[in-house]
Amino acid sequence: xxxxxxxxxxxxxxxxxxxxxxxxxxxxxxxxxxxxxxxxxxxxxxxxxxxxxxxxxxxxxxxxxxxxxxxxxxxxxxxxxxxxxxxxxxxxxxxxxxxxxxxxxxxxxxxxxxxxxxxxxxxxxxxxxxxxxxxxxxxxxxxxxxxxxxxxxxxxxxxxxxxxxxxxxxxxxxxxxxxxxxxxxxxxxxxxxxxxxxxxxxxxxxxxxxxxxxxxxxxxxxxxxxxxxxxxxxxxxxxxxxxxxxxxxxxxxxxxxxxxxxxxxxxxxxxxxxxxxxxxxxxxxxxxxxxxxxxxxxxxxxxxxxxxxxxxxxxxxxxxxxxxxxxxxxxxxxxxxxxxxxxxxxxxxxxxxxxxxxxxxxxxxxxxxxxxxxxxxxxxxxxxxxxxxxxxxxxxxxxxxxxxxxxxxxxxxxxxxxxxxxxxxxxxxxxxxxxxxxxxxxxxxxxxxxxxxxxxxxxxxxxxxxxxxxxxxxxxxxxxxxxxxxxxxxxxxxxxxxxxxxxxxxxxxxxxxxxxxxxxxxxxxxxxxxxxxxxxxxxxxxxxxxxxxxxxxxxxxxxxxxxxxxxxxxxxxxxxxxxxxxxxxxxxxxxxxxxxxxxxxxxxxxxxxxxxxxxxxxxxxxxxxxxxxxxxxxxxxxxxxxxxxxxxxxxxxxxxxxxxxxxxxxxxxxxxxxxxxxxxxxxxxxxxxxxxxxxxxxxxxxxxxxxxxxxxxxxxxxxxxxxxxxxxxxxxxxxxxxxxxxxxxxxxxxxxxxx
Amino acid sequence: xxxxxxxxxxxxxxxxxxxxxxxxxxxxxxxxxxxxxxxxxxxxxxxxxxxxxxxxxxxxxxxxxxxxxxxxxxxxxxxxxxxxxxxxxxxxxxxxxxxxxxxxxxxxxxxxxxxxxxxxxxxxxxxxxxxxxxxxxxxxxxxxxxxxxxxxxxxxxxx
Numbered sequence: 001x002x003x004x005x006x007x008x009x010x011x012x013x014x015x016x017x018x019x020x021x022x023x024x025x026x027x028x029x030x031x032x033x034x035x036x037x038x039x040x041x042x043x044x045x046x047x048x049x050x051x052x053x054x055x056x057x058x059x060x061x062x063x064x065x066x067x068x069x070x071x072x073x074x075x076x077x078x079x080x081x082x083x084x085x086x087x088x089x090x091x092x093x094x095x096x097x098x099x100x101x102x103x104x105x106x107x108x109x110x111x112x113x114x115x116x117x118x119x120x121x122x123x124x125x126x127x128x129x130x131x132x133x134x135x136x137x138x139x140x141x142x143x144x145x146x147x148x149x150x151x152x153x154x155x156x157x158x159x160x161x162x163x164x165x166x167x168x169x170x171x172x173x174x175x176x177x178x179x180x181x182x183x184x185x186x187x188x189x190x191x192x193x194x195x196x197x198x199x200x201x202x203x204x205x206x207x208x209x210x211x212x213x214x215x216x217x218x219x220x221x222x223x224x225x226x227x228x229x230x231x232x233x234x235x236x237x238x239x240x241x242x243x244x245x246x247x248x249x250x251x252x253x254x255x256x257x258x259x260x261x262x263x264x265x266x267x268x269x270x271x272x273x274x275x276x277x278x279x280x281x282x283x284x285x286x287x288x289x290x291x292x293x294x295x296x297x298x299x300x301x302x303x304x305x306x307x308x309x310x311x312x313x314x315x316x317x318x319x320x321x322x323x324x325x326x327x328x329x330x331x332x333x334x335x336x337x338x339x340x341x342x343x344x345x346x347x348x349x350x351x352x353x354x355x356x357x358x359x360x361x362x363x364x365x366x367x368x369x370x371x372x373x374x375x376x377x378x379x380x381x382x383x384x385x386x387x388x389x390x391x392x393x394x395x396x397x398x399x400x401x402x403x404x405x406x407x408x409x410x411x412x413x414x415x416x417x418x419x420x421x422x423x424x425x426x427x428x429x430x431x432x433x434x435x436x437x438x439x440x441x442x443x444x445x446x447x448x449x450x451x452x453x454x455x456x457x458x459x460x461x462x463x464x465x466x467x468x469x470x471x472x473x474x475x476x477x478x479x480x481x482x483x484x485x486x487x488x489x490x491x492x493x494x495x496x497x498x499x500x501x502x503x504x505x506x507x508x509x510x511x512x513x514x515x516x517x518x519x520x521x522x523x524x525x526x527x528x529x530x531x532x533x534x535x536x537x538x539x540x541x542x543x544x545x546x547x548x549x550x551x552x553x554x555x556x557x558x559x560x561x562x563x564x565x566x567x568x569x570x571x572x573x574x575x576x577x578x579x580x581x582x583x584x585x586x587x588x589x590x591x592x593x594x595x596x597x598x599x600x601x602x603x604x605x606x607x608x609x610x611x612x613x614x615x616x617x618x619x620x621x622x623x624x625x626x627x628x629x630x631x632x633x634x635x636x637x638x639x640x641x642x643x644x645x646x647x648x649x650x651x652x653x654x655x656x657x658x659x660x661x662x663x664x665x666x667x668x669x670x671x672x673x674x675x676x677x678x679x680x681x682x683x684x685x686x687x688x689x690x691x692x693x694x695x696x697x698x699x700x701x702x703x704x705x706x707x708x709x710x711x712x713x714x715x716x717x718x719x720x721x722x723x724x725x726x727x728x729x730x731x732x733x734x735x736x737x738x739x740x741x742x743x744x745x746x747x748x749x750x751x752x753x754x755x
Numbered sequence: 756x757x758x759x760x761x762x763x764x765x766x767x768x769x770x771x772x773x774x775x776x777x778x779x780x781x782x783x784x785x786x787x788x789x790x791x792x793x794x795x796x797x798x799x800x801x802x803x804x805x806x807x808x809x810x811x812x813x814x815x816x817x818x819x820x821x822x823x824x825x826x827x828x829x830x831x832x833x834x835x836x837x838x839x840x841x842x843x844x845x846x847x848x849x850x851x852x853x854x855x856x857x858x859x860x861x862x863x864x865x866x867x868x869x870x871x872x873x874x875x876x877x878x879x880x881x882x883x884x885x886x887x888x889x890x891x892x893x894x895x896x897x898x899x900x901x902x903x904x905x906x907x908x909x910x911x912x913x914x
Contacts, residue, residue, distance in 0.1 A: 013850060020858030021846040023793020023833035027859065030792040119776070191797045191805055191893050192859040242795070242859030243893050275798040488857025488894055643853050650896035651856060678802035678891065686897040687888035716896075 007497040007507045008707070011643030014493045015508065016486075025240040028195025028211035033268035036197070037066060039258060040121035041271070042111035043281065044103035046132045047351040047671025051103050053131040054111055059124035064116040066265070068128060069257070071100045071110075073264075077256050078226050082321035083218055084408060089157045093148065093349060095316040097256040102149065103132060104315035105351050106673050107280030109253045114261060114269065137671040141312035141348035142289045154349040156317055161329040163404030164340030166295075169304025173295030177376045182740045183365045183721070185287040185312070185665040186658070188358045189683060192242020193273040194282060198258030200266055205233050207259060212236035212515060214249025214485050215525035220517045222251060223259055238515025244487025244526065245655070246357035247283045250319045254281075276676050283356030284665055285324065287312035290369045295340075300381040300388045304340030307332060307369070311347050314354035322347055323408070324355065327362025327459075330407035334370050334457050335419045335609060336392040341404075351671040357527070359655060360714040363458060364721060368741060371454040371722035379735035385726075386427070389455060393419045400703075408462060408528075414607045416700040417635070423455065423611055426633035429695055430613045435629075439615070443733065448618035448752075449628070450730025454722035455611040460711025461533030461702075463602035466524055468538040470499060470546045472594040476585025478503070478510045480542075483523010484535040485515040489713060490644040491531045497640055498536050498707070502543035504567030505584065529608075529711025532640055534600055537705045541598035553591045554582060606702040608710035610634035612653075612723040618731045620752055623745030625661055625728070627690040634694075637701040637710040645712040646694045652716020654689045658682070659717075660724040661742050692716075762826035766791055767835025775822045781815075782806040784822035785832060793833035793862050797891070804890030807863040807870075808832045814870035833862035836869065844910040845869050845903070854903035856894035863890050868904045876912050880905070 019025055044051075056068035079094035099110045111128050115121035138146040138154050145153040170176065196211040207229060212219060216236040224231040241248065254271055261269040273281070290309040294302055311325040329343035358364075374392070378385035394401050394414065401414040435451050442449045469481045480499050486492060492512040500507035513519055524534070551562040554572040558565070558580065566575045573581040588594050615629040632649050639645045662682040666674040675681040701708025725738035728748070737751055759774040766789055773788040780799075785791050785808065794817060797805030801819040808817045809831040817825075836843045845865050848854070855861045864887070871878065871886050878886070887901060 014853070016858070017850045017855060018842075020855055020861055021842060021849055021865070022837055023791075023862050025793075025858055027792075027795065029786070029796065119778070189893060190857070190859070191803060191891060192795070192857070193797075240859075241857060243857045245893070272796075275800065275803075488859075490856065647853050647856060647895060647899065650898055651894045652896075654896035655893070677800055678798050679800070683891050683893065685888040685891065686884055686901060689897045691898050692896065 005501045007500045008640050011641055012493065012497065012507060014490050015496055016490060016492050027192055027240045027242055028197065029272045031197050031210050031239060033197065033199055036268035036270045037114045037116065037265065038118040038121045039261065039269050039271040040113045040118070040125040041109045041254060042113065042125045042128045044099065044106060044108040044110050044132065046103055046134055047106050048135045048137045049103050049132040050135065051099055051101055051110060051132055055129040056111065059113060059127040062120060062124050064120050065113060065124045067114045069098065069112040071098045074098050074256065074260055077260060080251050080319060081222060083215065083319040085322045085326050087157055087322060090317040090321050092152045093156050093317040095253060095318060095354065097253045097260065105353055106671060107353055108315065112257050114265065118272070137351040139350050139352065139667055139671060141287070141350050142310035145348065148349055156313065156347045156349055157322055159322055159325045159329050159345040159347065160343065161405045162342040164304065166304045166306045166340045166342040169295040169340035170306065173303055174298045175296050175380055176293055177296060177373065177380050178293040179373055179376055180291050180739065181369050181372055182289045183286050183368055184742050185284050186358060186663045187282070187284045188243070188245025188247040189681065190243025190245055190248055193275060193278040194248060194254065195272040196254060196258045197268055197270045198262035199268040200262045202266065207234045207263060209236045209255065209259060210239065212238045212249065213241045213487060214244055214527055216485060216515045216517050217483055217523045218525065219251050219255065226256065227259065227263065236517045238485055241487045245359045246285065246361060246527065248487065249485065250283065250356055275678065279676050279681055280353055280673050283318060284314055284353045285355050285358035285361060286365055286659065288328065288365050292369055292373055294373055294377060296377055296381070300377055300383045300391060302336060302338055302392050305333065305338050307343040309343070309345050311345055312350050312352070313347055314350060314352045316349070316354040318354045318356050320356040324357055324361045326407050328366045330405060330412055331363050331457065331459065332366040332370055333403060334367060335394055335455050337394050352667055359652060360458070360718045363456060363718045364656065364659065367454060367456045367719045368721040368725060371719065372725060375726055375729065376736055386453060390420060390423065395420070410603060410605050413604060414457060415604065415702050415704050417607065417609050418699050419455065419609060421699055422609065422633050422635055422697060425695060425697060426611045426613060426631060429693065430631050435615060448620060448731045449616070450727045451613065451615045452723040452725065452727030452730060453611065453613050454719035454726060456718040457607050457609045458715045458718055459605045459607055460529035461602065461606040462528040462530045463534060465599050465601045466534035466538045467520060467522055467597065467599045468535060468542040469520060469595065469597040470542045472584060472588040474589045474593045476588055478505060479513055480510060480539060481513045481520050482535050483520050484531045485526035487526050489648060490641065491526065494532050494640045494644060495535060495539050498539045499543045502540050503547055505570045529713035533606060533705060533709050533711050534602065536640065536707060536709055538598055538600040540707065541600055542596050545596035545598055546594055549596055550584065550587060550594055554587050557590060558582060602704060604704055606704050606710045608634065608636045608712070608715055610715045612719045614723045614727045616724065616727045616731065618728065618748065623749035625748065630690050631693040632695065632716060633697060634715040635697040635700050636712045638698055638708040639696050639712070640709065642696055645696050648712045649694050649716035650692050652714060653692050653720055654684050656717035656720025657689060658684045659742060660721040662744065664742050664744065760823055762823055764789060764822065764825060764830060765828070766830045766832060777821065777823055779822045780818050781820040781822045781825045782817035785817060791832055791834045795859055795862055797860065802891070804867060805860050805863040807867045807890065809866055809870045812870060812873060814867045833865055836865060843869065845907040848903040848907035848910065852899045852903035852906060854895065854899045860890060860892045864892065864900055868907065872908050872911055876908065
């Protein structure tokens with residue numbers, strides 16, 4: 001039975017806020033156990049070299065220092081495996097808990113100090129002497145591969161996606177448009193650094209890991225396997241999480257170190273990463289170079305696209321394996337029809353921090369590349385860029401639209417979308433023609449101002465399943481237990497809204513439990529904008545079951561049939577007829593509690609889509625960029641909580657702006673990282689980030705779940721680099737001027753000097 | 756390591772007699788020695804502002820101040836901002852305007868904004884933007900933080 005929604009679709013306040021506002025959050029650093037030791041990781045100061053010797057004798061002499069571990073102490077722990085897109089070809093490139101005989105990036109863990117106090121552990125780490133013989137470094141992923149070890153070179157694997165006949169398309173082309181484009185090295189950089197506490201509970205024979213995030217169940221299973229324990233004897237606990245963005249919660253060397261040390265020393269082991277460590281040790285992302293060409297006909301229609309790209313994955317293949325280049329290759333076509341397509345992605349290793357995903361992985365990069373290409377087609381043909389887009393869009397009538405290949409173990413089929421409609425809505429909201437006229441007038445007056453437009457298709461709701469249990473305790477307390485995680489996005493609130501409407505209760509009275517492996521046996525976690533889609537539907541299904549169970553039990557007590565009953569505002573009432581009712585709490589008390597469990601399975605992702613418009617002004621003196629106006633249109637099928645959706649979009653946009661203009665991990669010629677503090681790696685502040693005019697549309701609900709939901713987490717960031725590049729071209733009146741992100745003040749000044 | 760010094764830290768009106776090394780940062784003393792974990796550490800080099808507290812009513816980055824320097828001063832942290840169960844207008848405004856997502860930077864923003872508005876209740880929008888640009892947030896894109904602080908400023912002036 002479908003009831004009108006009371007909570008779904010409304011911007012209700014977040015359940016998460018109060019403890020966070022009171023300073024009562026429980027982040028990893030806030031967790032302490034009596035008698036804990038503190039770990040400090042000694043990291044390689046050399047980008048590539050032979051590790052000859054580690055001398056810890058001076059460190060061990062400090063009172064309060066208990067141990068210094070090197071590779072020999074962790075040799076029994078296998079390398080860290082792959083969570084997604086694992087390929088056996090990548091296995092030789094996995095990272096160990098500590099380096100054995102070779103170091104491959106500055107920041108690679110080579111030793112671990114355990115001491116009573118974190119200051120002391122840091123003192124001791126400074127005393128550990130490393131003898132490293134430097135080797136030549138590989139820093140350019142698009143250059144010739146170098147050696148990784150005696151057997152393998154730095155071309156870890158090659159990804160290929162294709163459909164149609166690209167050679168034929170190129171032969172038949174009226175014109176060929178060719179570009180060479182690069183995206184810088186960025187990462188999520190959450191405000192909370194990583195932090196972990198490993199603890200062995202002797203009494204229960206449980207290895208516990210606190211500070212877990214994102215994928216607690218997968219990490220539990222993997223840790224159990226690596227340490228030869230039963231999954232039940234490993235438990236992961238997610239506390240508050242200070243930002244995820246892809247980077248946090250993956251299994252890193254430090255996870256293994258705190259667990260191994262907790263088991264070995266029988267002491268709680270606490271490790272809190274500092275910011276410098278975070279910027280050189282936690283996953284980087286994004287860095288790619290694309291050599292792309294498009295075959296077009298006389299009308300500017302795309303006949304085919306061929307892309308060869310080089311993905312700089314840093315020193316090792318971490319848990320994401322080939323996820324980012326795979327997504328890049330698969331999602332490059334975006335909202336356009338590309339009858340013939342081939343993408344060849346070289347996944348290369350370099351002597352830099354290893355990489356993983358960062359919000360909108362593969363799409364931020366390829367949206368920049370694809371939208372640059374569309375702009376270049378417009379410039380080459382002399383046809384307006386908006387018109388070129390319109391001509392090439394996948395039409396609504398073609399949905400569902402099968403691209404002819406897959407990614408992340410799913411077939412890539414756009415489930416629904418009306419791209420042209422969204423484009424029109426955004427152009428109308430921006431008053432695009434008036435904006436163009438106004439900018440032309442200002443440029444004629446000497447100002448360097450311009451506008452950019454970029455479109456994208458996102459993906460979300462990766463399966464294959466999620467599981468939810470809903471319990472109504474005899475006290476009447478309602479709890480939703482899930483195997484997903486929260487990274488600060490408001491998952492508890494959205495899940496409670498869905499449960500509340502289905503059950504007939506108030507969302508504010510529902511407790512949502514997530515990220516606790518001892519509360520539910522499985523779950524896939526929070527990534528790929530999957531929580532509201534997968535867990536949301538599992539929640540709805542579980543709530544439906546619970547409702548049936550409740551009504552059946554109530555019918556017996558109230559001497560009627562379940563069909564004559566409903567739950568409204570936590571009361572079991574007779575539909576249509578007045579009469580005695582019964583509170584859900586009383587029912588739960590009478591039945592000794594109610595409980596229902598459900599899984600939602602899905603073998604396909606759902607594809608939200610959108611477009612951004614930016615108007616900006618360049619400062620010829622400083623190379624600075626001022627955003628004058630920013631608009632986002634994003635279709636997510638159904639917005640469970642519009643306030644949270646807008647929050648996701650605005651936050652994503654700010655991160656995208658960082659990647660477009662400011663953020664970049666740079667390296668010296670010897671592989672030394674140059675971006676090791678917030679003074680070098682520049683996050684946008686309130687001064688740089690503009691207000692965003694957000695248009696959330698629900699024109700294309702997903703046919704793959706009954707609520708029609710698509711994920712909202714990434715569309716705020718996806719095309720920001722693309723839109724800004726386009727607007728800078730426009731301001732300079734030089735199509736194709738921007739070929740590289742970020743467009744830092746130095747690069748912009750160089751572009752302007754070339755005028 | 757050097758010998759510990761006995762000091763008294765007064766946090767949210769309560770005295771904490773602690774012994775710390777001279778090099779111990781104020782934020783570590785607040786969190787670890789005094790158990791007030793509402794103040795967060797984001798960078799330890801004074802840029803992100805997550806650790807902002809009020810010392811004698813001035814916003815201070817507690818990662819850049821030594822604990823011994825704060826002895827005898829009045830320290831206010833997020834842990835003492837609410838009045839019992841009643842949120843401070845700034846906390847309430849952050850909730851009303853969705854000014855937080857993960858909540859990690861939030862204590863720093865709250866204390867920064869409260870400190871500045873207590874000193875300068877009629878601060879201009881431009882100056883307020885300058886003040887807020889001294890702290891980093893990675894989730895919200897700042898707009899809702901700015902809205903929340905402006906709303907709270909009105910509320911605080913009305914009191």
